[in-house]
Amino acid sequence: MYKNRRAFLKNMGLGVAGTLAIPAQSWSKSKTPLETAIHELKEFPNPNSEQYWEIVASQFQFAKGVKYFNNASLGACPFPIRKATNTFRDTLDDFPSKYMWGGWDEEKEATRKKVAAVFSVSEEEIALIHNTTEGMNLIAQSIALSPGDEVILADHEHASAVVPWTVWQESKGVKLIRPTLPILPQSKEEIVAIFKAAITRNTKVISVCHMVNTNGMLLPIKEISKIAHEKGILVAVDGAQGAGMVATNLGEMDCDFYTVSAHKWLFAPKGIGIFYAKKNQQELLKPLIVARGYKDPSIRRLENYNTRNLPELLGLGAAIDYRNTIGGTTIHRRTYALKHYFLKAIKNNDTIVPKTPSSDDLSAGIQVVEIKGKEVKEVKEQLFKDFGIDSRPMTKFGLNAVRLSFAIFITKKDIDNLVAALNTIANT
Incomplete structure (x- = not known):
């Protein structure tokens, strides 16, 4: 079990900004909180652990009740990066001319x-x-x-x-x-x-x-x-x-x-x-x-x-x-793991029809599905109204299908809830 989750989240919130040496912050002169956060992440040496990905998911904050499956439209920024970027904004406004013209050249x-x-x-x-x-x-x-x-x-x-x-x-x-x-x-x-x-x-x-x-x-x-x-x-x-x-x-x-x-x-x-x-x-x-x-x-x-x-x-x-603390290869594998988990969950449901090529050579973390007999705009509206799931309706090329994005903040539990929602809509 993760023993100090709150401290971990705090460290991640500070750590990324610290790696870029913001002059106005005294804590940047000491060992960076990001280094501490990386050490904490090593308590989960196997990124296949779903608990690991729940920790990653907790770094992304959405409006209450929103389940964000629309990253392909507009990406979500994790809390540590929001905090880092806002710290850079404060530093710039503390001394505008210095940091706009030359003060950040190395960074x-x-x-x-x-x-x-x-x-x-x-x-x-x-x-x-x-x-x-x-x-x-x-x-x-x-x-x-x-x-x-x-x-x-x-x-x-x-x-x-x-x-x-x-x-x-x-x-x-x-x-x-x-x-x-x-x-x-x-x-x-x-x-x-x-x-x-x-x-x-x-x-x-x-x-x-x-x-x-x-x-x-x-x-x-x-x-x-x-x-x-x-x-x-x-x-x-x-x-x-x-x-x-x-x-x-x-x-x-x-x-x-x-x-x-x-x-x-x-x-x-x-x-x-x-x-x-x-x-x-x-x-x-x-x-x-x-x-x-x-x-x-x-x-x-x-x-x-x-x-x-x-x-x-x-x-x-x-x-x-932030991405490197997780690892590009790890993210790549997780993307495909979520894809496979989703496709397996809908495999035997004839009313939920994939409209994305199934081969791993031809698709990854964006999956598009049609619910037979349902108009896609109504499906999109019902997903959000009844389940808080934000998706994208796709109507070009005769798709009539919702587009679902499986980003790193999506957990298998989220996909379970998504599939349950799709089943409910398909059966109503």
Whole structure:
């Protein structure tokens, strides 16, 4: 049994901010509370213990009665990261000019290195931006394309990926090719074949989701990158739904660009994002906003906004510290454990129909299910009204299904309650 849970929670609340050396805090000069919290976590050497995950879940605070299965829409920020970010805000307002311009340079670079380590790339390939939408705009407005050139965007791409290509490129005569993906593909090869068939001699870019937001389908980025690069085609990835949920080694995936909203599966503050660009492709990119320092040859020129919300940026570093106390591999395994637990629980119920591919190669912590004979908006409303479960109704592509997110704060007990709620709705 965990003997001092209240002390543990207090330590975790303070610990993450302490790792980034906030000058105004005297406690940062001593051994960081995060180190103490890591020691406490080691009382649970087996992360398969459900009690371990109940402790993790207790770090996330929601409104009374809310069971949050909607992390794919807007991520939740754990209490320790809220506390860390607010401490950074206080420090900035205590001495604004110092910390906005220079006082946190080392901490900013430390955050960049932490992010790079998560994705197994160099910190010189990481820009710290605002969100996925900004990243997709960076790519779409930068690439020099000509009338008749083609960009492949599958039909499940998010609007934040499609609109930038439409505005920046289609308007000047570039063609957007929109192949259709199956809702329930049987293999990675089936998806790769669709992209391969869409390639022509005019294809210059494939813009693709790591994981689609519609039904949680995981796309084979490594294999898509391979067929693209064989023909000199660039690969740009919207990583909003994959990064942090599943292992994401960008070196192995070999895409040219990858962009993330860090609030989702990295549980960072809202308004901070990550942009990856291969070193040898960075010369293609032009900043969306230009200011002093625009000639910087490094990737930092893409994040040169002059004043910006640095507490959120440093909050991202704190979120990575928090994540690392659990471990990326552990989170990856937990994601799949929750998926399997959920699918097993609904396996013999013919009225609850999965609309997400079942293979672990093709899905992870987003699962979409339809209740036969029920209109999805009514299901979503009943889930929240009667059970406090927040989900996302999905109606595109004929889904008529609720999207459920299995983040690290979801326990097996939560899934038991979810399945019971779905059964109740199905039987009424």
